[in-house]
Amino acid sequence: MNFYDLTVQTPKGETVSMKDYEGKVVLVVNTATGCGFTKHYKDLEEMYENFHDRGFEIIDVPCNQFAGQTPGTDEEIHEFCQLHYNTQFPHMKKSDVNGENAIELFKYLKSQKGFEGFGSGPVALAMSAMLKKIDKDYKNNPEIKWNFTKFLIDRQGNVAARFEPTADMKKVAKAVEELL
DSSP, rough: OGGGGGGETTSOOEEEEEGGTTTTTEEEEESSSSSSTTTHHHHHHHHHHHHHHGGGGEEEEEEETTTTTOOHHHHHHHHHHHHHOOOOOOBBOOOSSSSSBBBHHHHHHHHSSSOOOSSSSSHHHHHHHHHHHOOGGGGSSOOOOOOTTEEEEETTTEEEEEEEESSHHHHHHHHHHOOO
């Protein structure tokens, strides 16, 4: 199995094949509308506007598995993103990224790039402290730790990088640009 063998659902129940993204640089993100990291939508939209014409795509998969921070319907999520961030990239169906109901796309991505830490700084320390309370073994499993975890896919369909929500968005943009 590879990235191009996978699919994801739109809010209307249509199937989107990752094969449609062959030859493009893709950022797959699990998102939330009520999270401290929701401001990442601004940076994601900026990247999309700057790089889309060069073959860059974003696959936005809203997820409500982290402190219930995406409680709305798919339509409400879309409206929120349009109203607050004027997002132009497509939003997929709200889905699970961990556990037995996790969609295959995220199972695959986690199998390719595991968790490598939150980095340093106050936000990283806070995330580590919070996660220790939820999962004492969080450092040793590939599960998605929180909203706005990002996977970068190169033009050949390889998972090139995983960025935790604590990653500097300038670093994410630089990594995207290097693959274009």
